[in-house]
Amino acid sequence: MFETRGPREGQVRIPSGCAIxxxxxxxGNRHDGSDILKSIALMxxxxxxxxxxxxxxxxxxxxxxxxxxxxxxxxxxxxxQTEAYLDRYFMSEKQERIPTEAVAAIKNPPDIWxxxxxxxxxxxxxxxxxxxxxxxxxxxxxxxxxxGAFVASSGKNMGAFKGVGYPEDIxxxxxxxxxxxxxxxxxxxxxxxxxxxxxxxxxxxxxNWSVVHNGEISSYxxxxxxxxxxxxxxxxxxxxxVITYLFDLLARRHGFSQEMAARIMAAPSWEDIDRMPPDQxxxxxxxxxxxxxxxxxxxFSIIIGSDEGLLALNDRLKLxxxxxxxxxxxxxxxxxxxxxxxxxxxxxNVRSIEGGQPFVVQLDSVAAAKARESAxxxxxxxxxxxxxxxVHPRRKERSHA
Amino acid sequence: MxxxxxxxxxxxxxxxxxxxxxxxxxxCSNEVHHVDEELGRVTANNGACVNCQRCVVMCPxxxxxxxxxxxxxxxxxxxxxxxxxxxxxxxxxxxxxxxSMGNPKxxxxxxxxxxxxxxxxxxxxxxxxxxxxxxxxxxxxxxxxLKVNERDEKLSAPxxxxxxxxxxxMFSAMSFGSISLNAQKALAMAARELGTFxxxxxxxxxxxxxxxxDCAIVQVASGRFGVDPHYLGVTGAIExxxxxxxxxxxxxxxxxxxxxxxVSRTRMxxxxxxxxxxxxxxDIYSIEDLRQLVFSLKEATGYAKPVAVKxxxxxxxxxxxxxxxxxxxxxxxxxxxxxxxxxxxxRIRDNVGIPIELALAAVDQRLRDESIRSTVSLVAAGSIxxxxxxxxxxxxxxxxxxxxxAPLIALGCHQCQDCSSGKCNWxxxxxxxxxxxxxxxxxxxxxxVNLVHGWTHEIKEMMGGMGINAVxxxxxxxxxxxxxxxxxxxxxxxxxxxxxE
Numbered sequence: 001m002f003e004t005r006g007p008r009e010g011q012v013r014i015p016s017g018c019a020i021x022x023x024x025x026x027x028g029n030r031h032d033g034s035d036i037l038k039s040i041a042l043m044x045x046x047x048x049x050x051x052x053x054x055x056x057x058x059x060x061x062x063x064x065x066x067x068x069x070x071x072x073x074x075x076x077x078x079x080x081q082t083e084a085y086l087d088r089y090f091m092s093e094k095q096e097r098i099p100t101e102a103v104a105a106i107k108n109p110p111d112i113w114x115x116x117x118x119x120x121x122x123x124x125x126x127x128x129x130x131x132x133x134x135x136x137x138x139x140x141x142x143x144x145x146x147x148g149a150f151v152a153s154s155g156k157n158m159g160a161f162k163g164v165g166y167p168e169d170i171x172x173x174x175x176x177x178x179x180x181x182x183x184x185x186x187x188x189x190x191x192x193x194x195x196x197x198x199x200x201x202x203x204x205x206x207x208n209w210s211v212v213h214n215g216e217i218s219s220y221x222x223x224x225x226x227x228x229x230x231x232x233x234x235x236x237x238x239x240x241x242v243i244t245y246l247f248d249l250l251a252r253r254h255g256f257s258q259e260m261a262a263r264i265m266a267a268p269s270w271e272d273i274d275r276m277p278p279d280q281x282x283x284x285x286x287x288x289x290x291x292x293x294x295x296x297x298x299x300f301s302i303i304i305g306s307d308e309g310l311l312a313l314n315d316r317l318k319l320x321x322x323x324x325x326x327x328x329x330x331x332x333x334x335x336x337x338x339x340x341x342x343x344x345x346x347x348x349n350v351r352s353i354e355g356g357q358p359f360v361v362q363l364d365s366v367a368a369a370k371a372r373e374s375a376x377x378x379x380x381x382x383x384x385x386x387x388x389x390x391v392h393p394r395r396k397e398r399s400h401a
Numbered sequence: 402m403x404x405x406x407x408x409x410x411x412x413x414x415x416x417x418x419x420x421x422x423x424x425x426x427x428x429c430s431n432e433v434h435h436v437d438e439e440l441g442r443v444t445a446n447n448g449a450c451v452n453c454q455r456c457v458v459m460c461p462x463x464x465x466x467x468x469x470x471x472x473x474x475x476x477x478x479x480x481x482x483x484x485x486x487x488x489x490x491x492x493x494x495x496x497x498x499x500x501s502m503g504n505p506k507x508x509x510x511x512x513x514x515x516x517x518x519x520x521x522x523x524x525x526x527x528x529x530x531x532x533x534x535x536x537x538x539x540x541x542x543x544x545x546x547l548k549v550n551e552r553d554e555k556l557s558a559p560x561x562x563x564x565x566x567x568x569x570x571m572f573s574a575m576s577f578g579s580i581s582l583n584a585q586k587a588l589a590m591a592a593r594e595l596g597t598f599x600x601x602x603x604x605x606x607x608x609x610x611x612x613x614x615d616c617a618i619v620q621v622a623s624g625r626f627g628v629d630p631h632y633l634g635v636t637g638a639i640e641x642x643x644x645x646x647x648x649x650x651x652x653x654x655x656x657x658x659x660x661x662x663x664v665s666r667t668r669m670x671x672x673x674x675x676x677x678x679x680x681x682x683x684d685i686y687s688i689e690d691l692r693q694l695v696f697s698l699k700e701a702t703g704y705a706k707p708v709a710v711k712x713x714x715x716x717x718x719x720x721x722x723x724x725x726x727x728x729x730x731x732x733x734x735x736x737x738x739x740x741x742x743x744x745x746x747x748r749i750r751d752n753v754g755i756p757i758e759l760a761l762a763a764v765d766q767r768l769r770d771e772s773i774r775s776t777v778s779l780v781a782a783g784s785i786x787x788x789x790x791x792x793x794x795x796x797x798x799x800x801x802x803x804x805x806x807a808p809l810i811a812l813g814c815h816q817c818q819d820c821s822s823g824k825c826n827w828x829x830x831x832x833x834x835x836x837x838x839x840x841x842x843x844x845x846x847x848x849x850v851n852l853v854h855g856w857t858h859e860i861k862e863m864m865g866g867m868g869i870n871a872v873x874x875x876x877x878x879x880x881x882x883x884x885x886x887x888x889x890x891x892x893x894x895x896x897x898x899x900x901x902e
C-alpha cells in the first residue's frame with residue numbers, strides 16, 4: 001500500500017512552538033484532570049492541533065512499586081512483539097487497554113495499552129545494572145527497535161497521556177477527568193511540520209521524569225552529542241528528549257538535586273560569576289567547566305515532573321514566557337497568566353519565572369526528607385543496587401481489582 | 402656549473418614614480434634593489450626576490466609591485482615549471498629542498514566547504530550588543546562527575562588545574578630562534594591583554610619574557626631545550642610536542658649561525674652549535690612512555706598545571722588522540738598539515754599529514770565514542786585563517802584553536818615562505834639585530850590585539866545569529882554546520898549534513 005505518512009520525529013528535526021501548564025498540590029492530595037484540561041484549553045491558539053498531552057503523578061497508588069508502562073501500538077504485530085519482549089525481561093502484574101473515549105477530532109488513534117511490571121529478578125541481577133537503568137535500557141530497546149511500538153511513559157505511579165490533536169481533545173479522549181493526581185502537567189504543540197505521530201507528542205517521559213517544553217534550543221547538537229556519550233540515544237531528535245536525558249544524567253546518574261541539575265543546565269553567566277565572592281565563584285566555575293556541554297542555550301521554558309514534584313526552568317535570557325502562582329498548597333504554572341487565572345481566579349504570588357532561576361516545587365513530604373539527607377551528590381553508580389541490598393517491600397493487598 | 406634556476410619573481414618599478422630615494426635598497430635584506438648612481442636609476446636583482454613585499458609597502462611613492470616571473474612552462478601539465486625548477490635546484494646542490502610556513506598545495510580547504518547556520522522565526526537570534534555573549538573557555542581535564550556539597554556550595558574534591566581563556570584562541574608554538582624576541586614579546590603582550598596564552602615553542606623562555614610567564618605555555622620537545630624546573634614552574638601550562646603539522650615525523654634543525662648569544666643562553670646550548678631536535682623523543686617510543694613523561698612533568702610541577710600533548714594530524718590520529726587522553730594528557734592538540742613552520746623539508750611539508758578539519762572531526766567523534774570527550778580538552782591548530790574558521794572548528798568539536806600564521810600576518814608577515822633563510826625583512830623570522838629592530842613589540846602587540854578583538858566581535862555576531870550566547874553551546878554542535886561541494890564520505894567524517902538537508 002502507498003505510504004502517506006510524513007516524516008516523523010527521529011527522521012527529521014522538527015522545531016515546535018508550544019503551550020505548557022502544570023498544577024500541583026504540595027500536600028500530596030490528589031485532584032482529577034479537569035482543571036489542567038481547562039488551563040491548557042485556554043491556550044488553544046498556542047498549539048495547532050498536531051500534538052497534545054498530559055502527565056499525571058500519583059494516579060496508580062495501588063501499583064506504586066511497579067513500573068507503569070503506557071505503550072502505543074500501530075499494529076497487532078508490534079503489540080505481539082513488544083509483549084513477548086516484556087514477558088522476557090519483566091514480570092507483569094496487570095495489563096490492559098487504556099480506556100479511551102471516541103472524540104470526533106481525534107483520528108486514527110493507535111492501540112494504547114498499559115502494563116504494571118517489575119524487572120525480572122534474575123535478569124536484573126545478571127544485568128549488572130540498577131533497576132532504573134535496567135528499565136531505561138529496555139524502554140530504549142522497544143522505542144528504537146520495535147517498529148510501530150512506542151513507550152509513552154515508564155515511571156512508577158505516574159503516566160503520560162498524549163497524542164495527535166489539540167490538548168483538550170486528547171484529554172477528553174483519554175478521559176483524564178477519571179484520574180486523580182497530585183501533579184499534572186500539560187502540553188499543546190505547534191510543530192512547524194506535520195508529523196502526526198502519536199509517539200512524537202509531549203510530554204516526553206523517561207522513568208519517572210516527564211518534560212513539557214516550549215522553545216527551540218540552539219544547543220541541541222552540543223547537548224545531544226554530550227549525552228550520547230553515556231548511552232542515551234536521541235532517537236526522536238527533539239529538544240524535549242535531549243533535555244530529559246540531560247536531566248536524567250545529572251539528577252539520577254550523577255546524583256545532583258533537581259535544582260542543581262537545573263542550575264547546571266541554565267548556568268549563571270561569567271559576568272555574574274565574576275561578581276561572586278571567590279569561594280562561590282570557584283564552585284560555579286567548576287560546575288560550568290565540568291558540565292559546559294550540559295548548558296542549554298536558546299529559548300526554552302520547561303516544566304519537569306518527577307516523583308519529587310515539579311521544577312520549572314527558563315533559559316538564561318528569558319526568551320520564553322512562563323508564569324507561576326500559588327494558592328494554599330496548590331501551585332500553578334502556565335505559559336500565560338490567563339491559563340492560571342481561569343482555574344484559580346484568586347491565585348496569589350502571581351509572577352513570571354526568572355531566566356535561568358530554577359523554580360522548584362516539592363511535595364511537603366519530599367522537602368522534609370531532603371532536609372535530612374546529605375547535601376553531597378552521590379552518583380548512581382557509587383550506590384549499592386537496591387535490589388541487591390534491600391528486601392523488596394511486600395505490597396499491600398489491593399483495595400480493588 | 403651553470404645555474405638553471407630561474408627567478409621566481411620580478412620587480413615592477415614605475416620609472417615615472419620612482420624618486421630613487423633608496424628606501425627599497427635599505428629595506429631589502431635579500432639585496433634585490435640597488436640605486437645605481439652611474440646609470441641614474443634603480444636596478445633589481447630579480448633572482449634574489451622572495452616576494453616579502455617589504456619594499457612595496459615601504460616605497461613612499463608606490464612605485465613598486467612584485468609580479469610572477471613571466472617565463473611560461475613547457476606546456477606539460479605534468480612537468481610544470483615548478484617541478485622542473487625543483488629538479489634543477491637539487492641537481493645543482495644535491496640537497497633536501499627546504500620550505501617554510503604551511504602546506505601551500507591546492508588540497509581542499511574543508512573550512513570553505515562548511516557553511517554556518519542562523520536563526521529565523523522559530524527561535525530568535527541574539528544581539529551581542531544587548532545580551533552577554535560568552536567566549537570564555539577553560540582547558541584542562543575534568544572528572545566525568547563532579548562531586549559537590551550543594552548546601553555549602555563546596556567541591557568535595559578540587560578540580561584539576563585549568564587554563565582560563567577569555568577568547569577561544571591561543572597563539573601556537575613559535576620558538577625564540579625560529580622567530581625574533583620582538584615577535585615573541587609582541588605575542589606575549591597580546592596574550593596578556595586578551596586573556597589568553599602564547600606558546601614558547603621549544604626554544605626556552607627568554608628572561609625578558611618571564612614577566613609574561615603566567616600567559617605562557619612552555620614546550621617540552623624532543624630537543625628538551627631550555628627545560629629546567631624554573632622553566633616548568635613559572636608558566637601557565639606545559640606542552641609536550643610530539644609532532645608538528647608542517648612536518649610530521651620530522652625533528653628540527655636550527656643551524657649554528659642562528660644560535661646567537663641570547664638564543665644560546667635561552668636554549669641552554671653553546672653558542673654557534675646546531676640545535677638538533679630529534680625526530681622522536683628518545684624517551685618516548687610508545688604510548689606508555691608518553692604516560693611516564695606526562696606524569697614526570699606533573700610530578701615536577703606538583704600537579705598544579707595542565708599538561709598538553711601536541712601531535713601532527715596523521716592517518717591514525719583519532720586512535721592516537723584517544724591514547725593520549727588515556728596517557729594522562731589534559732589537553733590534546735592536533736595540528737593539521739597546513740600549520741606553519743620556520744623550516745621543513747618541502748617534500749614533508751607538502752606531502753605528509755592530513756587536513757585539520759577531518760582530523761579534528763575524527764578525534765572529537767572518537768573521544769565521544771569512547772565516552773571520554775568531556776574529560777579532556779581538544780585544541781585544533783593548523784591554519785585557522787579567520788573568525789569563521791574558529792567558529793567552524795569549535796562546532797566540529799574543538800574547545801579552542803591555536804593560531805600562529807594569522808597573528809604573524811598581523812605583524813607584517815606576507816607568507817613569502819622564506820623564513821628558513823633568516824633574512825625576514827619584517828623582523829619576525831630572523832635574529833639579525835638590524836632586522837629585529839624593525840618590529841616594535843608594542844605596536845606589533847597592538848596589531849595582534851586589534852585582530853583578535855575584531856575576530857571576537859565576529860564570533861559573537863555569528864554565535865548570536867545562531868541563537869547561542871555561550872561558546873560552550875557551540876562546541877561540537879555540528880548541526881550548526883552544513884556542507885557544500887563535499888562527497889558522502891567527507892560528510893560522514895565531518896559529521897555534518899549537506900546544505901538543504
